[in-house]
Amino acid sequence: MSLEKVIKLRCGRCNRMVSLRITNDILEKARASLSGIYGVVDIHGDHAFVIYVDYKGNERGHKVFDIVESRREEVLNYLGRGRRLRLSEGFMNNFRAIRGITISARREGLFLEGGIMEGCVLKAVSRVKDVDIEVNFRSMNMSTVEWMKMLSRALDRSLDYCMFTLLTALGLLDLKCYTPPLPLHEELLRLIIESHVKVIRLSRYYHELLPLIEHRVREWYPRVFMKELPEGVPLSRLIGIHDAYRLEELGLYLMGLEARGLIELESVK
Ligand SMILES: [Zn+2]
Helix, strand or coil: CCCCEEEEEECCCCCCEEEEEECHHHHHHHHHCCCCEEEEEEEECCEEEEEEEECCCCEEEEEEEECCCCCHHHHHHHHCCCCEEEECHHHHCCCCCEEEEEEEECCCCEEEEEECCCCEEEEEEECCCCEEEEEEECCCCHHHHHHHHHHHHHHHHCCCCCHHHHHHHHHHHHHHCCCCCCHHHHHHHHHHHCHHHEEEEECCCHHHHHHHHHHHHHHHCCCCCCCCCCCCCEHHHHCCCCCHHHHHHHHHHHHHHHHCCCEEEEECC
């Protein structure tokens, strides 16, 4: 007998109705877990809505947390160590090339999974951070393999990471994984992964230099060009988790301004 059902709840942050399909797989995971409950995460906008269900599919609590402000420790305090969490179908449907994801952050004891894992599964491993990321692509080619290798290196070299910045980086992979990556994409991935501990500082030349290159920069980065850049807020706040086109342009724009000495991307870890 199937106990599958849909739970509808209003998100406490944005008031949007969230429907989560509680599949047999989720019920199985809840039954198998020590606590008998299992979390499903719906990520929309700048926050994540987590709903816990028990093995009968009953709701057992929910919480909202800020994606951009959350450091790893805060997320862990919310979610609890040793937890397994499932990304909602709604969130996974935003991907085109990616069908399934598992992220194992062993040091933190946090496991995130979503979609299905069969067929072409590639793995990115960071020994430095003790994190494994497995991604199931609809199809793959040499570029896909290169992107996953690049993700491993970018994660190794990043100052810090959190689950949401990793998901954001996977959003970029989803968009780009069939075209060969350029060396600057490794820097872009790193910037995304550590975006929660990076802020923009305008250099003292900013207001002097910007007018000189403004017309060109506007042309190159039409979707993200900003005359007044927000100083001191986490970069992850500027980065949308779903809009990978904008994400790439924004990252390259900021890296370009930094290379020209107009801004500095300062770490605040
Ligand atoms: Zn919401």
